[in-house]
Amino acid sequence: MTNVTFASVRIFNGREVVHGTHLRVADGRIDAIGNAEIVRPGEQLVDGSGATLLPGLIDAHVHLLPGSAQLAATFGVTTIIDQFSKPEVFVPELAAGSSGGAASVAAESGTAPATACSKAASVRTSGIGATAPGGHPSIAYAPFPTVSGPGDASAFVAARADQGSTHLKLIYDDGSGATLNMPSLDIATMEALIRAAHRHGLPVVAHVSTARGAVVVAQCGADVLAHVPFDRMTDGEIGSVARSGVAVISTLGLIDGFPVDGVMPLLAQPELASRLSFRWRRVLTAQANRWMPPEPPDGAAARYNATALHESGVRVLAGTDAPNPGLVHGASLHRELQHLVRAGLRPAEALTAATVTPADVFGLHDRGRLEVGARADLVLVDGDPTAAIDATQALRGTWIGGQQVDTASYAGSETELAGIRWLRATTDKIIAAIRDQWPGFPAPEEVTRDDGELLGYAVPLAGGWQATTVFGAALGPVTSREDAIELLRTEGLASLAELWWVRAIDHPDWRQARLTEVQPDRLRLHWADPMIEQPSGGTWYDVSDLEVKR
Template structure:
């Protein structure tokens, strides 16, 4: 790759093949003009990609953050947007948002949980997160909206397992939808997954570890336009850590969801929290998630969409997920061809976050 005549604020990537959501374009020029994709290469620094592949910045649809080092690892692995599903305490999250030149964070803020679930044991969380009945839902959602939550995380368990009861969960969904906020439901068991459907969750994260999704739940996911974020890398890690045999069911569930036309998003559940059965590493684990999605039966192109166009669409981020004029300049330059071998997403040579090269 060669570079010539630098100019401030504008970079022209010449001779790159762009992933357009389905395949690769012929070699073309992509202009980074400030924070967005531009059209005029005049006066730009020129970089010759020599036919390399340019992806939209990757979006991890399920992370938990720690310190600034987690942002650095995400960006270094081409993850230019991360959808946080709870970073505790809130002050830690606030310190990581709105940092130019690294991964852009959107977050659920504090989740809504039941009195008996595992999350109620996190020090300090129960006081702020436990819902005791439907009458608390509106205020809890309003509090999160005022604090800047981009969506609401609802921690569901199978009935009787300590999560919010059905009436409370339905009230949370209604309150969130009244404020035009999406509901992301944690559902890692068959009972919790069905409950997520019954209460009206928009996005269901995880897949059951205790059996394959029944055909009726798959049918409902498709018919009711729900979205799946299966976090296969986390489910595999938990299965290994706890000696469980259910990961084949997780793969089969994803295969049936995808075959039914349910949008499947790539989310790693990356975290570094003590006491969690498995801690997928930030950044690297999203690439592993893409590989597992292909193992489950998605094409390489579908797996790439799961980390680009689809999370942008289903989390209301119209300025990213694709490479086109006016879009946010989140870009990943690769040496290999991920459509031929999904492992090539790891062969990253350069990353831009909002038009700023990550180094």
């Protein structure tokens, strides 16, 4: 492993800027912090002039999808803490991030050399969370084991520990915060789960959405709240939570799931948007064109709660809840830092919430800080994020265990495509479940011919309905439901024979093409330009790799 020294750099150790302009890495760990005297002949030197060196960022609240650990690392997030995933997803991600198991625990405790992969963030996971049968988040993840009462607690927690869970997630949410009605764990069951988790040495993260729920789970003995409550807390509720000693994960950026002037907030950040791949920009653009409530949340209550809890001594951890709509692993943590500063934290305090604090709360004592002996998870950014938090977005480079992250290997890869396909399938499953449980909920409607052939979809949006093809391209403007259905009946199939404008992952410009074969998730295209070399039958593309318009 190559040893490296960062020179002429501002060093933020996780809490403050320290004296010294040089930091040396040897064998994957921080070997020295000082000035030019620590430089050794023949070793790699990284010029940090005008830049700040930070601990690798930690996102304390994600849900995994294939490739999320690698995606996070491309944005300087070197550890992600998963708050509910099933084994078919978390096992490969643990392997990708070189996390989990005895070797990882030894490395994290400082008894073994850091062996992090040079591509992917380290992963901690709750595995499957504890919820009541039919409770949240069944519509996204079912089937999975659930907890019916206190008698199930010991076996449930033991099973999670056996599967490699590093903490327990429990869900206390009856849907009242979103005017829904869902089964939820009761207090006796939560207390039994918390006792069982603590016997296994697992911290407990409790999902709640309301101020009342936060007080209840804090009094039950939970260690971390998975969200700052979404409704404004009273002084009494803030005091009760603070006295319990519980920490709280912010997730203020959930409001980034709602577009501003038709654009998702993440795409309005030039530094972040430029680093997003074609596929993820397409995902965010599509998410901006979905049904949303007439008055989307503004997040004011959550921001108030975050600052009030912080000022009351509650440890605040930065977390995103990616990949909820509008959120992308890695990229959205930089937005979360902005939200924390907007809420009232100083930039240095927001940085601490994404470094030292989550490391301490989750027992990751070898990271989240720049000190001799710590694992060399590092982020180099232009400017001074302790003065202007937006500077975290100007990434010069990321190192995991002393190895520089290869940021170019994710975009356009099969790993990326697998993650986006997984997200698409999960979203479709959620929409179907919502329609089954709440028939009046606006959702895309299939429009078929008399013989049953699918013509496309009438899609509800904030301003009306839009007719779309079977592969999701808009056929016309937003209009009434009846007009959208009529457009599909008259043009749904005929339009497929037209020339379409297409921008593909392997070509940045809009070009015309014919659709020689159409499926919901992929298209075969033949480019109209006769000068383009291509197979006579056209070329297949996944719909994630295309933007298509009439």
